[in-house]
Amino acid sequence: MKIIMLGAPGAGKGTQAKKIAAKYNIPHISTGDIFRANIKNGTELGKKAKTYMDQGLLVPDELVVDLVVDRVNQEDCKDGYVLDGFPRTIPQAEALDKALGDMGQKMDYAIDVNVPDENIVRRMSGRRACVGCGATYHLVYAPTKEEGICDVCGKELILRDDDKPETVQKRLNVYHEQTQPLIDYYAKAGILREVDGTIDIEDVFKAVTDILGA
Ligand code: AP5
Numbered sequence: 001m002k003i004i005m006l007g008a009p010g011a012g013k014g015t016q017a018k019k020i021a022a023k024y025n026i027p028h029i030s031t032g033d034i035f036r037a038n039i040k041n042g043t044e045l046g047k048k049a050k051t052y053m054d055q056g057l058l059v060p061d062e063l064v065v066d067l068v069v070d071r072v073n074q075e076d077c078k079d080g081y082v083l084d085g086f087p088r089t090i091p092q093a094e095a096l097d098k099a100l101g102d103m104g105q106k107m108d109y110a111i112d113v114n115v116p117d118e119n120i121v122r123r124m125s126g127r128r129a130c131v132g133c134g135a136t137y138h139l140v141y142a143p144t145k146e147e148g149i150c151d152v153c154g155k156e157l158i159l160r161d162d163d164k165p166e167t168v169q170k171r172l173n174v175y176h177e178q179t180q181p182l183i184d185y186y187a188k189a190g191i192l193r194e195v196d197g198t199i200d201i202e203d204v205f206k207a208v209t210d211i212l213g214a
């Protein structure tokens with residue numbers, strides 16, 4: 001099963017993608033997580049990506065497409081995967097379709113997690129991310145067992161640099177301009193499904209599994 005998670009920054013793509021990956025036993029591929037890991041490790045890709053990410057801008061398509069196409073060609077992706085944060089522009093979607101077409105494959109679902117802008121800014125200011133493993137939490141909606149400490153690896157939690165309110169607004173603008181057109185793109189392809197992302201995390205997941213099946 002090959003799934004794309006669509007949605008604004010902070011809609012809950014990562015939260016739901018993680019749960020999908022665990023339930024259906026497929027890899028969770030988050031381009032944001034890949035870039036953050038590269039930044040942490042000081043790679044050339046990380047240095048390039050950081051200059052865009054810190055401003056709330058998209059990383060150029062040419063830095064993203066090959067990376068994802070390589071990743072989905074790996075052995076662990078043969079039974080499917082869930083893409084989180086990719087594609088994010090029409091050229092990225094077209095490049096993905098072409099790469100899959102060359103392999104005789106196609107995407108099964110594009111799930112749009114729908115959350116209005118006014119909910120997003122509130123949500124992002126409460127998000128905390130682990131400096132060690134990148135796991136994400138929310139002060140109110142998804143708290144850790146011990147305050148400020150990651151449940152998974154025990155490291156410290158921080159507010160992501162791009163989660164400051166002024167950068168969140170910029171990311172929302174970029175989303176509406178460059179990523180929202182993908183909703184039409186996948187509707188035309190016949191694989192778009194919508195879920196309400198404003199309800200509880202578990203209720204969103206129930207809607208997702210109703211789409212994907214047991
Ligand atoms: P990326 O890491 O993908 O960030 P994003 O799209 O802005 O999305 P987020 O990760 O912020 O939100 P999310 O939807 O995953 O929400 P989450 O589940 O964490 O990308 C970062 C940057 O990398 C981009 O800005 C860009 O520069 C670059 N980049 C990445 N991919 C790229 C690409 N393909 N092309 C070009 N550039 C690219 O949830 C948010 C918070 O809400 C959490 O605290 C969570 O606990 C909470 N929450 C989740 N669901 C609920 C719920 N139902 N109710 C209440 N709270 C909830």
Ligand code: MG
Nearest residue numbers: 013014015032
């Ligand atoms: Mg995410």
